Every structure is written in C-alpha cells, then in structure tokens.
Amino acid sequence: MTLEWQNACKTFTDKKAVDNLSLEVSEGELLVLIGPSGCGKTTSLKMINRLVQPDSGAVFVNGRDVSEVPATELRRHIGYVIQQVGLFPHMSVADNVAAVPRLLKWEKDRIDDRVKELLNLVGLPADEFADAWPSRLSGGEAQRVGVARALAADPPILLMDEPFGAVDPLTREVLQREFLRIQSTLGKTVVFVTHDLDEAIRLGDRIAVMNEGRLAAVAAPGELLLNADPFIRDFTGEDRALRRLARLSVGAAIGEATPITAAGFSGGGESGAPAGSVRTDATLKEALSMMLEAGETSLEAVSPAGRRIGKLTMEDLLESAAGTEAS
Amino acid sequence: MKRLIGPVLGLASMAVLFIPGILDPVLRFLFPGAGEWVFPRASLLSLAAMHLLISLTAGATAAVIGITLGIAATRPAGRAFLPLIRDASSLAQTLPPAAVLALAIPFLGFGFEPVLLALVLYSVLPVLNNTLTGLETLPEPVLEAARGMGMSRLQVLMRVELPLALPVIGTGIRTSVVINVGTATIGALAGAGGLGSPIVAGLIRDNPAWVFQGAMASALLALMLNALLKAAEKRLQPANMREV
Ligand SMILES: Nc1ncnc2c1ncn2[C@@H]1O[C@H](COP(=O)(O)OP(=O)(O)O)[C@@H](O)[C@H]1O
Numbered sequence A: 001m002t003l004e005w006q007n008a009c010k011t012f013t014d015k016k017a018v019d020n021l022s023l024e025v026s027e028g029e030l031l032v033l034i035g036p037s038g039c040g041k042t043t044s045l046k047m048i049n050r051l052v053q054p055d056s057g058a059v060f061v062n063g064r065d066v067s068e069v070p071a072t073e074l075r076r077h078i079g080y081v082i083q084q085v086g087l088f089p090h091m092s093v094a095d096n097v098a099a100v101p102r103l104l105k106w107e108k109d110r111i112d113d114r115v116k117e118l119l120n121l122v123g124l125p126a127d128e129f130a131d132a133w134p135s136r137l138s139g140g141e142a143q144r145v146g147v148a149r150a151l152a153a154d155p156p157i158l159l160m161d162e163p164f165g166a167v168d169p170l171t172r173e174v175l176q177r178e179f180l181r182i183q184s185t186l187g188k189t190v191v192f193v194t195h196d197l198d199e200a201i202r203l204g205d206r207i208a209v210m211n212e213g214r215l216a217a218v219a220a221p222g223e224l225l226l227n228a229d230p231f232i233r234d235f236t237g238e239d240r241a242l243r244r245l246a247r248l249s250v251g252a253a254i255g256e257a258t259p260i261t262a263a264g265f266s267g268g269g270e271s272g273a274p275a276g277s278v279r280t281d282a283t284l285k286e287a288l289s290m291m292l293e294a295g296e297t298s299l300e301a302v303s304p305a306g307r308r309i310g311k312l313t314m315e316d317l318l319e320s321a322a323g324t325e326a327s
Numbered sequence B: 001m002k003r004l005i006g007p008v009l010g011l012a013s014m015a016v017l018f019i020p021g022i023l024d025p026v027l028r029f030l031f032p033g034a035g036e037w038v039f040p041r042a043s044l045l046s047l048a049a050m051h052l053l054i055s056l057t058a059g060a061t062a063a064v065i066g067i068t069l070g071i072a073a074t075r076p077a078g079r080a081f082l083p084l085i086r087d088a089s090s091l092a093q094t095l096p097p098a099a100v101l102a103l104a105i106p107f108l109g110f111g112f113e114p115v116l117l118a119l120v121l122y123s124v125l126p127v128l129n130n131t132l133t134g135l136e137t138l139p140e141p142v143l144e145a146a147r148g149m150g151m152s153r154l155q156v157l158m159r160v161e162l163p164l165a166l167p168v169i170g171t172g173i174r175t176s177v178v179i180n181v182g183t184a185t186i187g188a189l190a191g192a193g194g195l196g197s198p199i200v201a202g203l204i205r206d207n208p209a210w211v212f213q214g215a216m217a218s219a220l221l222a223l224m225l226n227a228l229l230k231a232a233e234k235r236l237q238p239a240n241m242r243e244v
C-alpha cells in the first residue's frame, strides 16, 4: 500500500497547521515525520485516516482519494497508535486487542487466536496478560497493547503518533528495537511521528522534517544528517557528525561489509577487543570515543571473533563523517 | 457497627411492612393521646407497594428522559441545545412539586398522572446532570482511539461512552429515585395513594401516630432503595474500577 499527500492544507481558525504538504510513502516503507512541537505532524497524520479533513489538496491511499472512502471502512484497515495509548479502560487487554476484528465481524475462534498471536508478538505472554485490566499495566506494557491493538486486523498501513513518547528512555529503546523486529517481518507501510531525532534516525527508512506546517526536507537518515539547509542543520544538532558516525560500522569504514550488531543498537557496543583495537561491528562513534580515550589516532580493527582485519585511522573517521555513506 | 446498620434497617422495614400489628404497642407508647394508632384504611404494605410503583415509574421515566437528553446534548448536532436543556431542567427542579401538582390537577384530573408529572419534572435534573458529566469527562485519547479504529458514532456511544459513563449515570438515577420516594408522599394530595395517605389523613385528623407511620415507612423505603441501587451500581461498574 502506498500513501500520498498532494498539496494538502489545513488551517485551524487563523493558524496554518499544514501548508501545502506533498509527500509520498512507498509500499513497506517506514517514513518518520519529525519536527518541533506544533509543526503539523499530528494534523498531517490524521489526514490519512480522515480524523482531519484537508481544506484543500488530497490524500491518497493506494492511489485512491481517502475522501471517497467511508471513514469507518478506511479506518478499520489502517492501524492507529497514539502517544496516550487510549486503551479502553473498561475492557480487558484481550478485548482491547480484539476491538477491530470485532468491528470487522470476524468469527470468535479466529479473534481468540489472533489476540493470542499478537500479544505474544509484542512480548506480552497471552496467558499472563489477556485477562489483565489496562489500569494494571506499566507504561511500556500499555504501549505494547496499543501496538497489538493497531495490528490486530493485519492492516497494511500503520499510523503511529509518538507511540513511544510517554515511556522512559530505556523502555523506549526496547520498544523501538522490538518494533523494528516486528516491522522487518510484517513490512507494513508506516508513518511514524516523533519529535525525537535519535528515534527518527534509528527507525526511519526516510525522515520527513516539518517546520511550521511545511515540509522542510525529506531524506534517508544518513543524507539528512548531511543536509546543509540552515533549519535542518540546526534541527539535527551540533553533534550531528557524531550521529552520522553512530550509524556506520568500523567494518564499513575500512571496506569490510560488517553490519552494526544488535548490541551496537544503543551505542553500547560491547567491544570486547584487546586494548588498542576495535571490533568491526562497533560503530564509528564508539571507535572515535576509544581513540579519544586512548589518545591514539588509529586502532586495530578486529573481527568479532578476534581476527585482525586492518587499521582504522582518524582519516577514515573524517572521511566517513564528511559524507559518502558506505552502506 | 456500620456493617450492622444495613441489615438492621432492612429487618426493621420488613417487620413494619409485613407484620401489621407490630407497630401498635410502639405507637401506643409514643403517642398515648392519639386515640387510633395503626392506620386503619389500608395496610402499610399496600400503601408502600403503591408508593413504590409511583416513585419507580417516575424514576424510570426521569432516567429515560434524562439519559436521552444527556446523550442528545453531547452529540455534535445537539450541542447547540446544551445550554437550553441545562436551563430547562434546572428550572424544572426549582418548581415545587406540590405547586406542579396543584397546577396539573385541573388538566390531568386526580390520580396517578399529575403525580407522575410533578415527580418526573422534579427528578430529571440529577439524571441529566450526571449523564452530561459522565459523557463530557471521558478521556479524549480513548475516544480518539475508538474513532480512529473505525467505530461508527453509534458504536463509540454504545461500546465506549455509555459503559464508561455508566457509574456516574447510575449515581444520578439513584439520586433521582431517592428524591422520588421522598416526594411521592404528595401523591396522597391527588388521591393517588401511597405512604402519603396516612400523613395527610393524620394531619387532617390531628393524629400524629398516622403521620409518623407514613413518614417513617417512606424514609425506610428510601434508605432501602438507596442501598439496593448502590449495590446494583457496584455490580455495573467495570471490574477494573471495582478492584482499584
Ligand atoms: N483541533 C484543533 N483546533 C485548533 N487548532 C489545532 C487543532 N489541532 C491542531 N491545532 C493547531 O495546529 C498546529 C499543528 O498541530 P499538530 O498537528 O498537533 O502539531 P504537532 O503534532 O506537530 O505537534 C498547532 O499550532 C496546533 O495548536
């Protein structure tokens, strides 16, 4: 399923919330919408499931103008997750997850199976959580239920509005990682709203930056961090060169295709390598830190198994930070 | 101590209603000069049954009207009428039921109907107010989630709004019923019977023992209904809120 905003505008009283937004999301893509608070992210997102009606312009789902699809019909096939979760407090976790399948009049057995499957998928064992009440859940657990509920009827499109914004940073990282795992198997078309740049860089196939209702830039994370536009430069921060390094592996910088390991996801890559050396699956940001710590301008690069691969120099880092993303 | 009050009151009420002679010695002791003690024209039980019928009919009518108006006034199309509905029901509650009764009798005649009208007007407000409060204070994210997942307006109302507002609405209904049980004593003025009959007769004939019987029985009835409805409300409440 593809999505598209075509010259979409929305004004609330005298405030232009969304100003001529044109943007496409391709099938299976995870697009992150980011920007300062009040820049129009939520309004843009809600245009897709018709919670907001654009004043002019249009939104298309799979080439079809959403204003021509009955709102309830449209929404039952678009998963929707919001920051405040909005679980139904008078329904058990299982009934919350079953909500959309019930609207779609699935058979009871099918719903039961699906609820179990989904709770397990989001890391909440069905035996333990199916009958729990939302008021008993921790923030992270509630948010997982929110994701399970949105995925219940297997919608091809998922809209997520700061879904992990209300949980503590540690839980947020776990949720992000798990969401990436789920998304890698499900391959939904996702629009993910956040105001957290790290989250955007971690999750996004592409990142669309909004400012005062307008689309300021849209690019893959690596490119965005090189964008010279003053607003984007400011938005991506003083340390954006470090963010760039954090996305690249030591292996890639020395011409050895090594992905950053799961352990390196949070930048906490267990190097486990002897002094003066760095593992090829560590990030360049970690390598830089090691160099600074050791007062060296080069490190031995070793494979995760401990085999010597080559030398990583400060030149390599400068080159990587300057652009040409080796991916 | 507090746990005993309910059962003791319940037993006392049962005894008073179902064993006609039981009050006689008490009344003789309390009102030695009354001359006649137990109200002779009808048993307290049949008076209480009539009383209950009047007040529950009025309570149910007020509940239906109050809830319907409350729902209508919180829909997008009805929101414009919200202030009007609020004002009208507040006004209705400020009218003394006895005055309404007196004004209605020439049009509706004596009996059940004018009493019902007076009681309903008097007791719509608590139901309406609580329905409005219950529906207006629902958490916005929950409603947005409901709409966002594709529930129709009616589904949002039936599956989310009303179940969540039910405890508050239930309290309004209870208040209204209790008000009705107390106020239904005016039914005797229109010849509708009920526990007001011994009160009115006692006032006319200067017999405090009769007044006492009617007043006490209607008070006990109100207390019992209040307790019953409270228990029902607890059962209606979603399990999650009950536990916490
Ligand atoms: N329903 C609404 N009524 C009035 N103004 C609104 C409404 N929704 C959003 N706005 C305004 O539109 C702008 C964009 O809001 P929003 O899309 O929620 O921003 P974001 O999600 O990026 O923080 C804000 O200035 C906000 O105050």
Ligand SMILES: [Mg+2]
Residues within 6 Å of the ligand: A041, A042, A043, A161
């Ligand atoms: Mg927002």
